[in-house]
Amino acid sequence: MADPSRGTLVAVGLPLAALIGSILSATALAGSVDGRVPISIALITLAAAASQAVVQLGPRSWYTAATPVVVLAGLVGGPLVGVAAGVATQIINRGAVWRRVGAEGGTAALQGLVAGLVGLALVGGELTGERAAAIASAAMIAAVTVNSACRFVIILERDPDRLVELWARGIRVDLLEAVLVVPLLAVLLLASGVNTAIVAATTASLLASLLLAQHNRESTVVALAAEKMNARRDQLTGAPNRRAFEEAMIAEHARIVRGGLPAGLFLIDLDRFKSVNDRFGHKVGDEVLIEVVRRLTDGLRPTDIVARWGGEEITVLAPGVRGRRQLEQFAERIRVLVRELPVATSTTALPVTVSVGGTLFDGSVAPSVSLHRADGALYDAKRTRDAVAISLPPRLTLHAESA
Incomplete structure (x- = not known):
């Protein structure tokens, strides 16, 4: 069993690493927003909402749509916006222990940072479809690499006995996510050069669809549980039947x-x-x-x-x-x-x-x-x-x- 009390090092270390990376990239961060304040604020807000779109993968594993939105925020708004979007993923994370908030928030902030740096390094000149796909691929590869490295140190500290099993499972999920998300990121990156409002609206629509699907699934689960309970209850006395x-x-x-x-x-x-x-x-x-x-x-x-x-x-x-x-x-x-x-x-x-x-x-x-x-x-x-x-x-x- 994982021991949450053993996660203090990563809970403090990962956010600190993100902060140091932001400071070291201060020159690049200064001009990264470049007049895109509205879309940057929108993407940061959407990153917070994306953390609530949860897909249950197993009894103790789940997936959220936060990473693609954080990467998009870094690509469109720059490293500073990417870091802010990563931090925002933990704003609505009510009820979670602080160690989890620190570890997951630090990981997301580092992902936003590297995605923003990839965007600054590669975006320039005419943005064609092929170039947008290459940039989106590079940003997702960087984000997946950061996520895998952070997951490794988190599991190593909290649950070393299951390191290989959990880390390998996480890498498979990350690679599948990258394959599915890169085409969408490329399209949104292209659209950002024409109309940033379309980028925000499209991202919001996709997240709304995920949240509605999640809500419907939860409602179905609750209804099935109630039906199962009623099937085992006497309708007159309320006792087991x-x-x-x-x-x-x-x-x-x-x-x-x-x-x-x-x-x-x-x-x-x-x-x-x-x-x-x-x-x-x-x-x-x-x-x-x-x-x-x-x-x-x-x-x-x-x-x-x-x-x-x-x-x-x-x-x-x-x-x-x-x-x-x-x-x-x-x-x-x-x-x-x-x-x-x-x-x-x-x-x-x-x-x-x-x-x-x-x-x-x-x-x-x-x-x-x-x-x-x-x-x-x-x-x-x-x-x-x-x-x-x-x-x-x-x-x-x-x-x-x-x-």
Whole structure:
């Protein structure tokens, strides 16, 4: 794992290198803007916006469109504008640690500096399409070289064990970016000699398209996550549904097989629930179900999973429950949580009791077999209702009824 606290040297060193490079190039910087203040300000602003156009490449890697805009700023406005554009990429970087801001801002500033120096060295005379392509290629090669060198020292300080892997991955992304961006930079460089407003407007349009695509992607991800969550939630009670509980059982079974502690598996049935619906209507029946799930969810441990299995049946998976005594105590806790107070509904207050069947979920058999065993225990408990019954592997069943 990378250690952010080890990035202090590059976080300070790279911005300092950019500052020293700017000072050493002071003569060239002085005349670099040359009456192009509006386009320079526009490109600096666009560089800040470009840093927000993020394309996720992996769990811990991403790409932003900042580098092409910084290079364009250096080519059109000169080294000083390139440095300013590089610094601007970190202006909207809220929430990032200062070491990251320093390292990334210093790298971007150095890229803008070298792109501006390439522009000063090569731009001159008639700017043809071939010449613009050559200048754009040289500027991107210089920027990629700077980026690769800075990435090398950043990884070397923060995560040396993965130096080769991360550096090689970064170089591939940089080269792909250069190939894709050079033609666009060449066209914009040509246009800058005719109308700088077109350059700014075109760059802004491209960034707006990227930002809209990013926004749509994020909205889609959020919508899919919400849909996935809803597919695993009971629409009435808000508790996990049968599908979610089955997935939880599979995950818990795998954990126990790997050496984890066993768990308690409980099936719960609301006693005489049909009579509640018949006497008071399904609306009141729904209110009773909602309240019972709430009592169990609030009254049990945060690690316990309370789900609606279907109809008036509720399931509970309780990690870390070991042996017969703990199973009985937990089942009794479930029973007491439901019956201790009448359930207040929109029309009346109803006394509600439950029957509870439980078993030890110890990984010795498939989850479906354990569930079947708990269902058998529930059947025993329902003979008298308001009772708990425990079924233990291999075939030991203890029955405890309420007084």
